[in-house]
């Protein structure tokens with residue numbers, strides 16, 4: 001058995017059945033993604049819209065494509081016809097643009113709101129107050145071509161497990177707090193948290209969706 005298939009099996013064995021595995025294939029060629037596909041994987045995550053669109057064109061059409069990266073609003077149009085879930089939504093303006101592009105294709109696009117849980121300033125994401133303001137806004141009710149499925153967060157890139165665990169606990173607490181909002185386009189079931197280095201901790205802390213790249217495909221080469 002090749003190593004991508006092996007790695008995939010190992011990761012899957014570490015994940016309970018209620019947790020969804022997004023195989024993060026950013027920077028990896030179609031040939032390698034097909035190895036994971038042929039081993040049964042159907043959900044892939046990318047962080048660049050145009051790269052994902054090229055791969056969508058080339059690959060089997062029963063794949064669910066997830067956009068996990070920071071979004072540039074002017075590029076949402078390149079994925080609006082096929083994207084299954086957008087993880088990194090961090091502004092109301094972006095929701096408006098996603099809704100506009102989804103409407104053009106007569107689709108409803110699933111989104112997650114990205115919350116800032118890491119202490120580092122470099123991380124994107126909304127505060128809980130900003131999320132509550134979005135969910136309270138009258139304008140949100142008009143966005144009938146989006147469906148907000150939950151939240152996404154990234155822990156700090158550090159070794160200290162206790163800090164990582166606390167950050168994941170924070171996201172889980174926020175998620176539970178947001179469930180009180182009752183809106184037709186807000187149906188929270190997803191907590192997207194956990195990557196190759198920390199997905200086991202994330203699952204212990206309530207993750208329902210993990211985004212795992214290098215543990216499946218090996219290290220990325222950005223050169």
Ligand SMILES: *Cc1c(COP(=O)(O)O)cnc(C)c1O
Pocket residue numbers: 024026047068069154194195196197211212213214215
């Ligand atoms: C790259 C990336 C991942 C996967 O990272 P690995 O450490 O390779 O598992 C997960 N989430 C986001 C947002 C990413 O950009």
